[in-house]
Amino acid sequence: MKILAVNAGSSSLKFQLVNMPEEEVVISGYIEKIGLKDSFWNTKVNGEKIKGERYLKDHGEAVKVLIEELLKYHAVESLDEIDGIANRVLHGGEKYSESVIITDEVINDIKELTKLGPLHHPGNLAGIEAFKEALPNVKQVAIFDTAFHQTMPKDKYIFPVPYEWYKNYGVRKYGFHGTSHKYITEYMKDKLNKEDVNLIICHIGSGASISCVKDGKCYDTTMGITPLDGLMMGTRSGSIDPSIIEYVSKESGMTVEEITNKLNKESGLLGISTFSDRRDVLEGAMSGDEMCKLALEMYDARIAKYIVDYYIDLGGKVDGIIFTAGAGENSDQLREDITNRLKPIGLDIDLEFNSKIAGFKEIHEGKISTDKSSIDIYVIPTNEELMMVRDTYNLVK
DSSP states (O other): EEEEEEEOOSSOOOEEEEETTTTEEEEEEEEOOOSSSSSSEEEETTTTTEEOOOOSSHHHHHHHHHHHHHHHTTSSSSSSGGGEEEEEEOTTTOSSSEEEEEEHHHHHHHHHHGOOOOOTTHHHHHHHHHHHHSTTTEEEEEEEGGGGGOOOOOOOOOOOOOOHHHHHHHHHHSSSSSHHHHHHHHHHHHHOOSSOEEEEEESSSEEEEEEEEETTTTEESSSSTTTTSSOSSSSSSSOOOOOHHHHHHHHOOOOOOHHHHHHHOOHHHHHSSSSOSSHHHHHHHTTOHHHHHHHHHHHHHHHHHHHHHHHHHHTTTOSEEEHHHHHHHOOOHHHHHHHTTGGGGTTTTTHHHHHBBOOSSSBBEEEEETTTHHHHHHHHHHHHHHHHHHHHHHHHH
């Protein structure tokens, strides 16, 4: 059975075709700058990257390119070989606690939830509609980024604001990166041969979130009603005093929408250091740039703070702290700095082995803690696409 995993953004479309149940990636690719004159794509087949380019006015044309690539490189001989399409969708609200086959009702719900995911849902919906037109007989599945976190107890997801905001408008914590957190949780259950695992999962990429997994289910997470809450990120502020918005609006004349846009796209590492990529910030700090040093100090301190919060929530009984995603998997310096900050709770890592783990190095994963460490610490590459494919396979088979 062949399952196509799709992550459609506002101007991009990432895809991967996987043979199931073997979990063998047949072909993958990334189409960028949809709607712009310099649209292009990269396709990876048998380890080789092949670039193509032409103007793609919308997601419909991007899907046509995707289908052309599948046929051109014989990933499929016929489109009838595609058994299901896994679509990443940002927000499932309270209604969706698991992945579902897409129906007209599901599409309407995603449209309704666009008010909670205005930056992501238009692209998500454009991808779904384009595939609905191009491959009308193939079942599509919605994989919600919020689904994994719907097991949080009420005291963790309710904000301390007027309760009618929750009842009338759905104001609550939803959490994101759920597909990644779910993948790591399932991976660790298998690794430790234990269903009721207690984990602290640090998904640290351009976007970043930490989840507290208690007895194998999400107990708390850092992101809130939108992905803006929680940790300081590449361009997002993370948690701030909300009165800043009104104050800056009065002082600057900017609207709430303009300020929110800056909090999403011009804050975080970028707002402090002028660099959004942590690698650039680290390079600047090592060269003596004081603002880069400040940005790293703020960034790493916030990660350590949440780890301690969740350590307390789990009563100190933690089966593992896991670093995953871009910086989590690839930055030994980040892992070293954070674990050094957490020495008061007994963390200790093998510095030499930690320095050898990264996605671009020979060793991609492993336990970096020493025998002296109070908690086992792991680096585990996430695989959101595979988790999406597994969910879709189980629904359509």
